[in-house]
Amino acid sequence: MGGWGKELELWIDSGDIEEIKKAVELGAITGVTTNPTLIAKVGYTKDFREVVREICRIVDGPVSVEAVSLHADGIVEEARELVKLGDNVVIKIPVIPEGLKAMKRLSQEGIRVNATLVFSTNQALLAARAGAAYVSPFIGRLDDIGHNGMQVVRDAAQIFRSYNMPTRVIAASIRHPLHVIEAAKAGAHVATIPYRVIEQMVKHPLTDIGLERFLADWQKVVKQEAVKCP
Ligand code: G3P
Numbered sequence: 001m002g003g004w005g006k007e008l009e010l011w012i013d014s015g016d017i018e019e020i021k022k023a024v025e026l027g028a029i030t031g032v033t034t035n036p037t038l039i040a041k042v043g044y045t046k047d048f049r050e051v052v053r054e055i056c057r058i059v060d061g062p063v064s065v066e067a068v069s070l071h072a073d074g075i076v077e078e079a080r081e082l083v084k085l086g087d088n089v090v091i092k093i094p095v096i097p098e099g100l101k102a103m104k105r106l107s108q109e110g111i112r113v114n115a116t117l118v119f120s121t122n123q124a125l126l127a128a129r130a131g132a133a134y135v136s137p138f139i140g141r142l143d144d145i146g147h148n149g150m151q152v153v154r155d156a157a158q159i160f161r162s163y164n165m166p167t168r169v170i171a172a173s174i175r176h177p178l179h180v181i182e183a184a185k186a187g188a189h190v191a192t193i194p195y196r197v198i199e200q201m202v203k204h205p206l207t208d209i210g211l212e213r214f215l216a217d218w219q220k221v222v223k224q225e226a227v228k229c230p
Pocket residue numbers: 013033034035038136138140141172173174192
């Protein structure tokens with residue numbers, strides 16, 4: 001591995017403000033990825049721009065927000081508006097020909113891009129060369145169709161590191177805690193994780209049993225002290 005980008009970040013993959021707050025409070029989550037589906041799922045009555053502004057206030061790190069235009073000009077215009085919602089906004093753009101053109105133009109303007117809907121290492125490579133700051137292989141969706149999603153993460157991370165390319169690999173579409181560990185071992189720079197999976201990562205039955213025992217034993221100590229010091 002090269003001398004840069006060795007750190008691994010954990011982000012939350014969610015459009016739900018309450019989930020994002022709870023995750024960021026844990027102290028381990030430093031960024032957010034959203035997509036139209038995740039934001040629509042919450043059923044907000046307020047405008048999505050207000051939602052994005054609020055998310056950007058909750059977390060200091062990058063907040064990925066998706067552009068939905070299908071033409072480069074439209075994507076670029078949308079991106080210029082979206083970055084006004086917060087200093088930490090990163091624009092998610094799908095790897096399609098028009099998306100690649102937009103990535104190039106936006107990166108030249110200094111707007112950070114997260115290439116999304118990445119399902120192959122070739123797509124990751126094209127996006128990186130077009131100036132994307134991040135590429136997001138969707139590992140769960142690849143696994144769902146019988147492919148090896150993690151291999152795209154591994155290959156892209158290896159190529160970027162061996163050529164000293166600044167693009168960072170985000171393991172996205174994570175389905176379970178083992179995906180996070182596998183992504184870390186595969187060299188991902190970031191794992192973006194649904195809140196449900198973050199909860200699963202925290203939880204261990206032996207921690208709960210151990211804590212219960214410690215507390216029960218501590219009660220015995222406290223009682224003895226209470227007797228000694230009336
Ligand atoms: O970050 C990408 C993610 O939101 C897609 O996840 O579960 O819809 O495949 P999923």
